[in-house]
Amino acid sequence: MADPSSYVNHDRDVDQALIALKKGCQLLKYSRKGRPKFRSFRLSRDETTLLWLSHGEEKSLKLSTVSRLLPGQRTAVFRRYLRPEKDYLSFSLIYHNGDRSLDLICKDKAETEVWFTGLKSLIRKNHNKQARSEVPEIHDSDIFSTGRPSTASLEFIPNNNNRRGRTSLDLGPRNNSPTPFRDSDVAPERISMLRPSTDGFRISISSAPSCSSGGSGGPDDIESLGDVYVWGEVWSDGISSSYNGTMNSKTVRTDVLIPRPLESNVVLDVHQIACGIRHISLVTRQGEVFTWGEEAGGRLGHGIQVDVSRPKLVEFLALTNIDFVACGEYHTCAVSTAGDLFTWGDGIHNVGLLGHGSDLSHWIPKRVSGPVEGLQVLSVACGTWHSALATANGKLFTFGDGAFGVLGHGDRESVSYPKEVKMLSGLKTMKVACGVWHTVAIVEVINQTSTSVSSRKLFTWGDGDKNRLGHGNKETYLIPTCVSSLIDYNFQQIACGNTLTVALTTSGHVFTMGGTSHGQLGSSNSDGKLPCLVQDRLVGEFVEEIASGDHHVAVLTSRNEVFTWGKGSNGRLGHGDTEDRKTPTLVEALKERHVKSISCGSNFTSSICIHKWVSGADQSVCSGCRQPFGFTRKRHNCYNCGLVHCHACSSKKALKAALAPTPGKPHRVCDACYAKLKAGGDNSNAANRYNTTPSAVRPVRETRSSRIILTPKTEPVKYSEVRSSRSESSIVRSSQVPALQQLKDVAFPSSLSAIQNAFKPNSTSRRGGSPPHSSGFSRSVVDNLKKTSGKINQEMTKLQSQVRKLKQKCDSQGIEIQRLRKTAREASELAIRHSSKHKAATEVMKSVAEHLRELKEKLPPEVSKCEAFESMNSQAEAYLNASEAAETSQDTTLSENSQDQNIEEHPSSSNGGAMMSQEPSNTTNINPHPSDSRPPAEASSSPSKSGGKELIEQFEPGVYVTYVLHKNGGKIFRRVRFSKRRFDEHQAEEWWNSKKDRMLKSYSHQVSSSGPMATESVPTPTSVQPPSSPTQPNSDDQEGGLKISS
Incomplete structure (x- = not known):
């Protein structure tokens, strides 16, 4: 019997592929007339139609009319401009009973795999529906029988939030029932490539939406995909070189002054995001948890001490549907849809930081039991040294370091397990937030005048320094105390900074209290002793969401506009500089985006924006400078990302553009892609100086096809065929450094031989229009190559040994020199x-x-x-x-x-x-x-x-x-x-x-x-x-x- 987890991973892979198809991308489309053109393709929201833009009009293809999905360049349309080096990136959709075809070329193998996986699943589903429509009666035993590969299964995961509801219907072909869509319609190498693995493949695509400015997403915008934008001190990929010349990737922190799309190796349909001090965690609409940032004590949950610059799936929660996450400085918490609490990170700094009753570190998520066993946790908040959670029955639990009475138990004792706050027993806690040494909660109380009317009041406790508690003094409060100056208001959301408290009323007003060193109160006239109402640019605005960093605040209004103020270092405010702002200031870079949610870390900020589709209006303006095209401003396509740019924004040329018609010739790319390709090329050249064989011993032979001479245990290397003007070709080893494009890497943790077979071009015996293959290498040539390779390996081993000895000698001499310098x-x-x-x-x-x-x-x-x-x-x-x-x-x-x-x-x-x-x-x-x-x-x-x-x-x-x-x-x-x-x-x-x-x-x-x-x-x-x-x-x-x- 097959492993059930493999089917879960396979379903997740299909979901990831469908999300990527719905976000859309630029593909090279062949047509019966003219040369190939760049077109923006995407999948409709109901997953029934393939849409693209052509000459300002939206074209469509019903997937129900598609009979076959054909890999490679086999159709007559492809043969008009045959490009064998792009054969493994090409596919065709055969429709109208085989009379017509839609012929496309992708940027790289990752993008090809995404489209192949998604389209294959949808086409098979459509054919299964047609097969069932021909059967007059279907019994339940026929549908829901054992054996996943040959049966249909129905999965429904309910949730109170309609956005998180997930229904997946997968009706695989029955072994005993014929279907027009057969596995033979897809090449065998493609089938082997689509086998589910234990980890599943990761679809490499940036969460950046395609550039667009106009047009509504439709009536169901609330169901649109979520993209992440970040700014401030964020993490990015860096390259470091060791003494032996090898290039290693590392995580570096860079200051981003304006919001930019989050670069990710996975397709992210983000539901909620949480920011900590040095790491970030997010939850997708599929219930998956991704973390990235600086690793310390296991707070990322990946089980290894490695920094991560891009979102990485927490594999240990892959089978658990997560609804909410929160990040502290040294630990992370997550709440599942079933109400279970999971924590992980460094529990050594303080007793009970993770709530497991001990001070041990947990490098992978572990469920919290004890007093919360059997209770449904609704939300959790993480401070630096303590945590708090609210349950469905309105109880509040806290655990961690009890200094300054931050736990609210009436003392300063630390608690290593969730303990109920007795002071609020009998009341219903709605929301809770944690600062460094103070805690804030929204508690529902019953009015004395009417027992049927309840109101939501603000309670604070802990360290009162900088007047952060709002009680008008700097005293320490050991138990929750109502903020008397705000007794007339009802509250719906709260946020805590280092010495700052922010509260949002049900009427959309924002109150701040605490330190005033960087203008984080949003009012230049306030001294912070008592809560002050933030006005200025927020007058007349209805604020829907608030977030607070250490010394800055961000708010989201009902008009989907983001305002920030406070400390501006590292560009955390998103205004393009590092200046402090003492009053709310609009983030202009997000003005054209539909912002859905915001979150603040210590010195960075993030937001979730609804993905915008490419519209006809986007083809009339430059994707870079947003200037309209006209008689003097001509449009040009970038041969790397495929977007439309003007001449000023795409005047540079690069050799390794992903969609270049001729690989050996420079092609026009936009400025952003040029910078990425140049950085990737520099890293590749540095690595190849130590990894490639010398040109003097490399055999030069004429080849007519792309061949991969690798054993199943050898690392796969991308090869492309470059033809010269004299009809000669040579095998060129491309960069092993990942290209920074919109679609990047697909990771198959299974066998490497499957990948090699998957992307090897088809032989000419299966395609009549392709040129004949050469007979291959003779055994003598292979033996000579092996001997040469062995000699080179021996020489390299000797050189590496000499380098190590010289390095050791140099280190010892350096130590002696330092000692002598000190003596002198x-x-x-x-x-x-x-x-x-x-x-x-x-x-x-x-x-x-x-x-x-x-x-x-x-x-x-x-x-x-x-x-x-x-x-x-x-x-x-x-x-x-x-x-x-x-x-x-x-x-x-x-x-x-x-x-x-x-x-x-x-x-x-x-x-x-x-x-x-x-x-x-x-x-x-x-x-x-x-x-x-x-x-x-x-x-x-x-x-x-x-x-x-x-x-x-x-x-x-x-x-x-x-x-x-x-x-x-x-x-x-x-x-x-x-x-x-x-x-x-x-x-x-x-x-x-x-x-x-x-x-x-x-x-x-x-x-x-x-x-x-x-x-x-x-x-x-x-x-x-x-x-x-x-x-x-x-x-x-x-x-x-x-x-x-x-």
Whole structure:
């Protein structure tokens, strides 16, 4: 027995194809006279007639008169302008008992598959009706018997909303009853191509309607197809390249300033759309759920961590008819037509975010049970950290994070499962909306004056910051509280932003409350403390629907006009710029569209518009600039999309136009198609540089047909035949990058061999008018090709291995370079600090030397010529000379190191020898040169410019002396330091004045006058330096020091 799910998928595929046929597209039509022309074809709403426009008039073909659907170019009309390279894109409708044919060519394989699937289903249905009309009596057992392929089945899914009602009648041909329409009427390869798969095929068509401006859709516009328009920060396809040259697709965010049609790989007949922070979800009229955007924690519901730039079916809900969806920041909720609630996404951020009683993430939809088991959920609203739902009996349930009392249970506790709001028990909750930290609900209450009259009042609770609750204060409300200032109004819809609340009354008036930072209240005179009525452009308008983003608002009026206001960054308002609007402003780009619904995300907006058909008026104006055609403004067809444009809008030419008569010749395309084809060509060229074989080893042979030399497991590649002027042809491998056209990819997840067989051109033995085929490749040629391919694969493997090794080596060298740069940067910073300290010390010594010279001039000769004074003067001069010599030596060393690129981890600090010191841990080093920590009683040494070593020892508790140990054993005083814990500035001054003579004697008398350091025996006392902050936080005695330097 066949799998029942395959029939469900097959029915869904047929529904998708019929929707695409009803939306219509441009096809190349052959006729008995003249050259092929572009015509707009579509299926009538009752699915009985094929309609198209020709010379401003609407032509039609009753599908009941069609006897056969013939693939390929087999008719006499096709042979007038035979194009073998388009054979697999061509088909003919044979009608009037085989006397006439309607011959068409599609843009690509996807579009061909759509038309073939839809037309085959409709023609078979018509023939089944004719067969039944010939039978006088049909019993129930004959109609509803077991075995789906050979019986008729009736499926009816009721719904309260008539737009969602779905009736599907599929009467397949009985095996024991003849029918004029046989499977043999369709080529075998087409039949294999139409086999249902587990996932079903996806019809690639943009939801953009064909350009039209005039004409009504008919009396049943409410049943028209829904197209999606988006603007703001939206997702689109991008191309990224890896190090080995392969081209990978990725999702990128782009700013769209005006509404544009949503690009989709599936046919979308949209019923409802919901926007989150970084993702979007929609429900089709067939009850299917599609999501796309940035994946995080499974909020898209596809079960994988991959961003999606276009709507993708949530396969796990394929067998469930969904009626409503809502999007939060990290999770998504859906309500089925049976009233079941499904949630999925990231439940790790907060306990109970998904309502399953745990904090686990669910990457696929899971039904919520617990307290809502057996209850029918009508609607659900998602905030950032909590959710709320309303049931058919009027109860309100909330779950998620309970901060700020946002759940309405009278506390701030989080709840991991749906819990009823007891405060509203006994009342009927009609609508609910969730912000980040506040919740709003419309509750039906009974008037006290009359028990038979009810009214819908506004209740808010949660965080009252920015006055978003409408109670006139910023207090937090833990339970639902009625907005007293709006007690006189009845409400029908509500929406929440970040710090914003929007409410719509039953009389079509809009009230806003909350923050005013970007003008999102829609009234420049309001401070947001109390609800304000939005007027200005909305005066006299009846608003039917409202939506709110983080900081912007959109409304839909009864005249199908959209007004937006608030923050304008990313183009979320749809006015063509990023400016803020403080009052309602009409979205001009949607003025000619019949808008049915609107929705707002954090920084983007979307709308559902009724699909408009191509009318005769559309052929009289340019599809791009909308200017009418005339004597000077000629009309031209785009050879890629088929629409009519003027010369200014279609002056460019492209080689790979989908409907080009001659593939090797450039043809006129519109500006939009030119940009898409150019982008696709650039990506294709980049990919082919690494994927195609070199031209030097590619065999050149004359071929007369398109042949695909692929095994069933090989990826299918599109080939087209390009004929030159010398009747020679070559196989050209087309781009594997999807072309950005109106119809794109059809995905068959079953076998690839079926696709290969499906689109292989028919042999000439089955068509008398086609040229004869060549005998094919000989075995020797195939063997040579295999050998060549094997050698190339081996060479490619070696090259890829070398590339990987080089990349690893490059990465390791890059890491080493970064480490060395960091070390060099640290050394440079350390050198700068040392240099600044050295310069300061040199300036001090210069000042001391200058002061000594002044004293020498002022003092009497017997004093100025004494041994002590001369010694101090000599020491100062020696220090200055040593400092100059050190600077010269340091400059030479740095220059040599720079030339040799010798980067050292710890640069030398040997400049300024007389002032170099290793300081104890209990003092602050304010010497111009670095020092290392030492214990107080421990001596440390460093080289001195005068030939000795500098040592530090404790002279008294809290007093540390730095001296130079000469080669002959003498001690030369350098400086003294005082501990901050024992001395302040005044005490250090007193100690120096009282004990300096004793200290100087103990460090100067040991140097003989005959030694080279005899002139340095007497230091020059200087003023006490002020205390400094500690710089040795790890020492046992954390204190700075007062320093006296010689």
